[in-house]
Every structure is written in structure tokens, then in C-alpha cells.
Amino acid sequence: MIxxxxxxxxxxxxxxxxxxxxxxxGSIIYCEKRDAPYVSVQLILSNRDFPxxxxxxxYRHLIEHIAARSIPGHDLEIESVGxxxxxxxGRDWMRxxxxxxxxxxxxxxxxxxxxxxxxxxxxxxxxxxxxxISREIDxxxxxxxASRSAWSSVYGAEGLDPLGTRESVSxxxxxxxxxxxxxxxxGSNVVISACGTIDQQKFTSSCKELLSGxxxxxxxxxxxxxxxxxxxxxxxxxxxxxxxxxxxxxNALVAAFGLAGRLNRPFVTYTPSLRPGLALVGSTDxxxxxxxxxxxxxxxxxxxxxxxxxxxxIRSRLSTPEGSAEFNGTLLSLSPSLRPSKVYESIELATFxxxxxxxxxxxxxxx
Amino acid sequence: xxxxxxxxxxxxxxxQIVEYPNQNRRSVAIEAIVxxxxxxxxxxxxxxxxxxxxxxxxxxxxxxxxxRILQTGTRFRLYQAxxxxxxxxxxxxEDFGPGLSLMHSVLxxxxxxxxxxxxxxxxxxxxxxxxxxxxxxxxxxxxxxDIVGLWKxxxxxKNISVAISxxxxxxxxxxxxxxxxxxWDTVVPSQLPLTYPPKLKEVPNTPPxxxxxxxxxxxxxxxxxxxxxxANSLGIGKESIQWLVAREELNMSYRQxxxxxxxxxxWRFRMAFATDNGSxxxxxxxxxxxxxxxxxxxxxQIDLDHAIGLGKGYLTNRMPNLPMVLGVGEVLSGDANxxxxxxxxxxxxxxxxxxxxSLFVQMKNTxxxxxxxxxxxxxxxxxxxxx
Numbered sequence: 001m002i003x004x005x006x007x008x009x010x011x012x013x014x015x016x017x018x019x020x021x022x023x024x025x026g027s028i029i030y031c032e033k034r035d036a037p038y039v040s041v042q043l044i045l046s047n048r049d050f051p052x053x054x055x056x057x058x059y060r061h062l063i064e065h066i067a068a069r070s071i072p073g074h075d076l077e078i079e080s081v082g083x084x085x086x087x088x089x090g091r092d093w094m095r096x097x098x099x100x101x102x103x104x105x106x107x108x109x110x111x112x113x114x115x116x117x118x119x120x121x122x123x124x125x126x127x128x129x130x131x132x133i134s135r136e137i138d139x140x141x142x143x144x145x146a147s148r149s150a151w152s153s154v155y156g157a158e159g160l161d162p163l164g165t166r167e168s169v170s171x172x173x174x175x176x177x178x179x180x181x182x183x184x185x186x187g188s189n190v191v192i193s194a195c196g197t198i199d200q201q202k203f204t205s206s207c208k209e210l211l212s213g214x215x216x217x218x219x220x221x222x223x224x225x226x227x228x229x230x231x232x233x234x235x236x237x238x239x240x241x242x243x244x245x246x247x248x249x250x251n252a253l254v255a256a257f258g259l260a261g262r263l264n265r266p267f268v269t270y271t272p273s274l275r276p277g278l279a280l281v282g283s284t285d286x287x288x289x290x291x292x293x294x295x296x297x298x299x300x301x302x303x304x305x306x307x308x309x310x311x312x313x314i315r316s317r318l319s320t321p322e323g324s325a326e327f328n329g330t331l332l333s334l335s336p337s338l339r340p341s342k343v344y345e346s347i348e349l350a351t352f353x354x355x356x357x358x359x360x361x362x363x364x365x366x367x
Numbered sequence: 368x369x370x371x372x373x374x375x376x377x378x379x380x381x382x383q384i385v386e387y388p389n390q391n392r393r394s395v396a397i398e399a400i401v402x403x404x405x406x407x408x409x410x411x412x413x414x415x416x417x418x419x420x421x422x423x424x425x426x427x428x429x430x431x432x433x434x435r436i437l438q439t440g441t442r443f444r445l446y447q448a449x450x451x452x453x454x455x456x457x458x459x460x461e462d463f464g465p466g467l468s469l470m471h472s473v474l475x476x477x478x479x480x481x482x483x484x485x486x487x488x489x490x491x492x493x494x495x496x497x498x499x500x501x502x503x504x505x506x507x508x509x510x511x512x513d514i515v516g517l518w519k520x521x522x523x524x525k526n527i528s529v530a531i532s533x534x535x536x537x538x539x540x541x542x543x544x545x546x547x548x549x550x551w552d553t554v555v556p557s558q559l560p561l562t563y564p565p566k567l568k569e570v571p572n573t574p575p576x577x578x579x580x581x582x583x584x585x586x587x588x589x590x591x592x593x594x595x596x597x598a599n600s601l602g603i604g605k606e607s608i609q610w611l612v613a614r615e616e617l618n619m620s621y622r623q624x625x626x627x628x629x630x631x632x633x634w635r636f637r638m639a640f641a642t643d644n645g646s647x648x649x650x651x652x653x654x655x656x657x658x659x660x661x662x663x664x665x666x667x668q669i670d671l672d673h674a675i676g677l678g679k680g681y682l683t684n685r686m687p688n689l690p691m692v693l694g695v696g697e698v699l700s701g702d703a704n705x706x707x708x709x710x711x712x713x714x715x716x717x718x719x720x721x722x723x724x725s726l727f728v729q730m731k732n733t734x735x736x737x738x739x740x741x742x743x744x745x746x747x748x749x750x751x752x753x754x
Contacts, residue, residue: 080676082683083676083680084686138643308439
């Protein structure tokens with residue numbers, strides 16, 4: 001057990017009241033105590049050492065759909081006490097979240113136990129949820145569609161969309177999903193992360209018990225992802241971001257947030273990863289031109305703005321129980337030593353010269 | 368020819384400001400609610416474009432000044448609903464004076480720089496967006512004089528109410544606000560000119576959104592809680608009536624929700640379903656209505672407790688499921704800026720205080736029979752629209 005001491009990197013960001021526990025089977029339990037009207041408990045299942053392949057992309061998304069419904073009456077029980085249950089799938093993880101009044105935290109234990117026991121993959125469930133996923137994809141916004149195009153343009157076959165396609169998910173068999181589920185629930189791929197009004201010792205002890213039966217494992221090497229192109233369309237650019245654990249990653253983020261800081265009605269989409277990823281930066285204002293901004297603006301100002309906005313991004317993510325449980329848990333699922341403070345510090349130390357490399361790249365694709 | 372809209376002559380006055388000091392916040396939120404007159408669909412379009420241009424620059428504040436005044440990482444919160452505009456911003460506590468001044472400048476005198484007024488359309492399309500819209504939009508060509516005329520016509524002191532919340536001394540914002548009130552244009556335009564023909568509308572290739580709209584409903588502090596409870600029961604979560612019927616039984620929808628929304632015809636209770644072309648035949652819609660009704664008639668105490676639990680979630684536990692579509696574009700979250708906005712909206716538009724606790728008590732006092740009666744009435748009397 002490694003209690004995290006108060007860690008302060010600046011005047012506005014602190015890590016305190018946090019407890020991280022690494023179990024001998026490789027899994028991690030993280031909890032943060034703070035006053036809040038609810039607690040967010042998240043089960044994060046990492047696939048960092050077995051990325052999606054062309055033969056199975058979308059399968060994890062399908063599992064998420066099926067598993068989230070595999071415990072009869074679970075949603076009813078949670079919602080009846082004033083809580084809610086969420087599930088999502090990213091490129092490097094699958095996440096289940098229980099947002100609950102503190103006194104009902106036991107429902108999250110019940111849910112985690114149920115999920116770890118069985119993901120519920122059957123022919124009927126696959127058929128039902130394949131249709132749902134197909135409809136979900138039909139509801140994609142143009143931003144989401146552009147994001148898929150950007151990943152595909154920049155990373156080629158390694159930029160596969162975790163949502164899958166109707167064709168890719170409908171080919172799945174129960175045994176395929178069970179195989180993936182087994183890998184996802186091996187010790188080193190499991191993180192339970194929580195934040196809110198919580199008894200840290202009691203929570204950790206309960207989670208230890210929940211995780212006691214899972215298979216011990218050590219994380220495998222992280223697969224790379226080679227840049228294969230670039231992407232920029234009017235109103236939208238994709239900024240390649242190296243591993244978030246590196247200084248280069250922090251510098252690239254500064255450039256992405258710097259650009260967003262100069263756009264009217266901006267958006268930035270980025271999920272921390274140890275693999276090279278993308279920050280998608282754009283504007284929902286039809287009058288905005290990214291090219292004009294990159295041509296006209298002084299990079300030194302963008303650099304300053306980028307650092308401020310990137311630091312604010314971290315503070316903002318950590319400002320809610322669900323945001324903190326998600327950010328801390330995601331980083332731990334990437335690497336047991338990766339903490340928000342480390343990313344924060346790297347951003348604070350970002351240098352203009354390194355920032356400029358990404359800025360020039362953005363200028364090259366802006367339209 | 369697009370009809371123009373006559374404005375009533377209004378006496379010039381000072382827009383009211385309401386203070387909510389809160390020393391625990393590390394920022395100051397400023398929210399303006401602007402009541403809207405009846406507007407046609409083209410004027411709605413011009414107004415939607417005007418909003419994003421108005422906050423870019425004023426004679427007093429250039430683009431960079433605007434960014435400097437807003438709290439780092441934040442932007443103007445802009446929204447056009449059927450009955451009002453939301454214009455909101457957040458500043459650091461020491462900047463509440465410049466924040467109020469910026470708000471005043473945007474309301475009274477945006478630059479509307481000619482170069483920024485181009486006939487360009489957002490490339491962002493969200494297939495679900497029509498479900499959350501309470502008015503029709505018709506694209507038109509844009510001209511600066513139309514934009515200025517529309518803006519000046521709407522931005523009358525009588526239509527505007529500003530709220531401020533955060534760390535400041537009581538009365539200080541009001542004093543500053545009163546000191547800024549010399550710039551209101553006292554010449555009231557007699558009409559909103561809009562003389563350009565509409566552009567041809569592009570038909571998006573997106574799944575149809577099926578909407579059941581109730582007749583206009585009366586929103587008051589005594590009815591709101593029960594309507595919210597009905598929305599919980601019909602359209603929130605994986606045990607709701609809409610989910611069980613449309614997704615599970617009829618397999619016709621991935622996303623379905625129930626919520627309250629202001630529309631040009633008043634507030635309505637809306638049930639929305641994302642579906643496909645095969646599921647919008649009259650017989651399918653009739654079957655959907657029949658099954659929704661049957662499920663509603665079979666509501667039990669367990670279902671009522673579930674619906675009350677959902678209400679507890681967003682009214683006391685800050686779950687982001689409040690089934691009401693207002694100025695955040697989607698269903699409201701527990702954000703402090705949004706809380707100020709919603710509080711100020713109901714005070715300005717309906718003259719009652721938003722009181723989560725009292726709404727929750729209303730929910731708890733509802734019986735199964737009450738809920739059944741309201742939900743079946745909504746289903747029976749709703750008009751169907753397809754977007």
C-alpha cells in the first residue's frame with residue numbers, strides 16, 4: 001500500500017486525501033476522499049497491451065454493451081436510490097461507472113462482482129446489441145465522424161475506431177468476446193478508481209476482496225503507433241500527441257490547447273494514452289478559420305495561452321468526483337506510476353522550442 | 368416575402384440585475400436572460416448567427432480583450448431557446464466589474480464586423496439535435512443591417528435580466544451595473560427588417576427523429592415536479608417506459624428520452640426517439656403509442672419509487688439527468704454556472720424560485736394513480752412529428 005502524501009506543484013493544484021493500493025495480482029485500487037453529494041466508483045479495464053485488430057475492432061464496445069446489461073435489475077436498483085450507471089469504451093480501456101449516494105456504495109461492489117464473474121456474451125445478446133451499435137453509429141455527429149477520419153488518416157490501420165462498424169461487430173461470436181474479456185480482467189489490466197465521500201480503508205478492503213479471485217498478470221509491452229499521415233479540414237485539425245507520460249506529449253498538448261485558446265467556440269477532444277494519440281481541435285463557429293489563426297497569431301502568445309489552458313484542463317477534470325476518478329484511474333491503467341501531477345508538471349515545464357515543433361505541424365495542416 | 372415583425376414601443380429603462388453572493392466560489396458567473404418576442408423561422412436563423420458574432424468584438428472590447436476578461440479556459444455560454452436567449456460568461460472574482468461591462472457592451476453594441484458576416488454554415492451536424500429544438504430554423508442570406516436591426520430590436524432593457532453569482536461584496540455589482548446604463552439605444556426600431564429570400568435547405572442524411580409533443584403545459588412551482596417525475600418514468604435510464612418499449616420490445620430505437628422543453632407554442636412535454644425510415648410508418652407509430660400506453664397503465668409502486676429515485680439523483684445528488692432542455696444545448700448538468708442560469712430563468716420567466724427540495728417533495732407526494740393518469744394523458748394527447 002502506498003499512501004500518497006500531499007503533493008503540490010503549484011498554488012492551484014494539490015493531490016491529497018488519496019490512497020493508491022497495488023495488489024499482488026497486478027490490479028490497482030485508487031480512492032480519493034472529498035466532500036461531495038455522491039461518490040463515483042469506476043472499474044477500468046485496460047487493453048493497453050492488446051490493441052484492437054482489424055479482425056476484432058468494435059468487439060470491446062460490444063462487450064461493454066452486453067456486460068452493462070448483464071446484471072438483472074442493476075440499473076433499477078441504482079436509479080431507485082438516486083444514482084446512475086454508465087459504461088463507455090475508448091481506444092485503451094473500457095469503463096463502468098457507478099455514481100451513487102455514499103451510503104449506497106455497496107451497489108458498486110455488487111456490480112463489480114457481477115461483471116468480473118461473467119460478461120454475459122451469448123448469441124442472442126450479440127445479435128441484439130449489434131443492432132443497437134449499428135443504430136448508435138448512425139447517430140454519430142459530424143465531429144465524431146471527422147474524428148474517425150482523422151484517426152484513420154493519421155494512423156492508418158492503427159487508428160481503428162473502438163466503436164467498430166456494423167459489419168465488424170456483427171461477425172463476433174460469444175467465444176471471441178469471452179477471450180477478450182478474460183484478457184481485460186487479468187490483474188494488471190484492472191483498476192478500480194473512486195472519488196467522493198468515502199471511507200478509504202473500508203473501500204480499499206472491499207475492493208481487495210472483489211479482486212482477490214482474478215488472475216495474476218504483469219503488463220506486456222505497449223504497442224507503438226506509427227504516424228502515417230496528417231489531417232486538417234476547414235474548422236478542424238488533428239494534432240498528434242506522443243505518450244502523455246513524456247515531455248513531448250505535454251508540449252504537443254500545449255500546442256493543441258493554445259490553438260483552441262485562440263478559436264471562437266472551440267472544442268478539444270483528447271484522451272490520455274501512452275501510445276501516440278490525437279488531440280482533435282476545432283471550432284463550432286462557422287465563421288472561424290483555423291488557417292487564419294495559425295497564419296496570423298504570434299506563436300509566443302499561443303504557447304503562453306496553451307500552457308494556461310492545458311493546466312486549466314487538468315484542474316477542471318479533477319474538479320468533480322467523476323472527473324477525478326476517471327483521470328486518475330485512466331492514468332493508473334496506463335502506468336501505475338502515472339499521476340495527474342506528473343502531467344501537470346510536464347505542462348508547466350513545457351519549452352517554447354518543443355512546443356513550436358507541434359505548432360509548425362499544425363500550421364502545415366490548417367485549412 | 369418574409370413578413371417583418373412589429374415591436375411594441377417600450378419605455379427605456381435599466382435591465383434589472385440580481386445578485387447571489389457566494390464567497391465559496393472561486394469565480395463569478397454572469398448570466399443574462401433575454402426574453403424573445405415572436406420570431407419567424409428566418410429571424411431565428413439570423414439571431415442564431417448574430418449570437419456568435421456579437422460576442423467576438425464590441426467597440427470597447429476587441430477580440431483579445433474578450434479572451435482576457437473571461438476566466439481562462441471558458442467562453443461565452445450562448446443559447447437560443449424558443450422563449451429566451453442565454454448569454455453567460457465566467458470571470459475571476461477580481462474581474463467581475465470588467466465582466467459586467469463586457470456583458471453590457473455585448474448587449475448594447477456589438478461590432479458585427481462586416482468581415483465576419485459571411486454566408487457560411489456550420490459543418491457540425493448532430494442527428495439528435497432536432498429533438499432538443501423548440502423552434503423552426505430557415506436559413507437565409509445574411510446582411511449586416513438585418514443583424515443589427517434584429518439585435519437592437521430585441522435587446523431592450525425591459526426584455527433583459529442579468530444575474531451574478533460568486534465572490535463579491537453585496538450591492539457592488541448593482542452599483543457598477545447602474546453606472547453603465549447610458550448606452551441603451553433609445554430609438555426603438557419599429558420593425559425587424561428581413562427582406563432576403565430563404566436559401567434552399569439541404570436535407571441531411573441522418574436517421575429520423577420521431578417526436579411525441581404534448582399540448583402546451585402550464586409550468587408553475589406546483590406542477591413542475593410532477594411533470595419531471597413523468598419524464599423520469601417515461602424516458603430516463605434503462606428501465607424507462609420508452610426504453611422498454613422502443614428499444615427492447617419494438618427494436619426500433621437506440622436513443623430515446625423524455626423531457627420538458629420551451630417551444631414557440633409554449634412549454635411542452637416531449638418524448639423523442641431516434642429511429643429509422645422503416646419505423647416511421649403510421650402503423651408502427653400507432654403500435655408504439657399503444658404499447659407506451661399499456662406500459663403506463665401498468666405502472667406500479669416499484670416504478671414510482673424508481674422515478675422518484677431518479678428525481679433524487681438530479682435534484683439532490685447532482686446527477687446530470689435533469690429532463691429539461693434549456694440553455695446548455697442538452698439536458699442540464701450540475702454545473703454552478705448552469706445552476707445560476709436555471710434559477711434566474713425560472714425567476715425571470717415564471718416568477719418563482721427554483722427549489723430542488725420542494726420539487727423533490729412534490730415527487731414524493733405523487734401517488735401511482737396520479738403518475739399513471741398524467742403519463743397516459745401525455746401519451747394520448749401528444750402530436751407526432753418527424754424530423
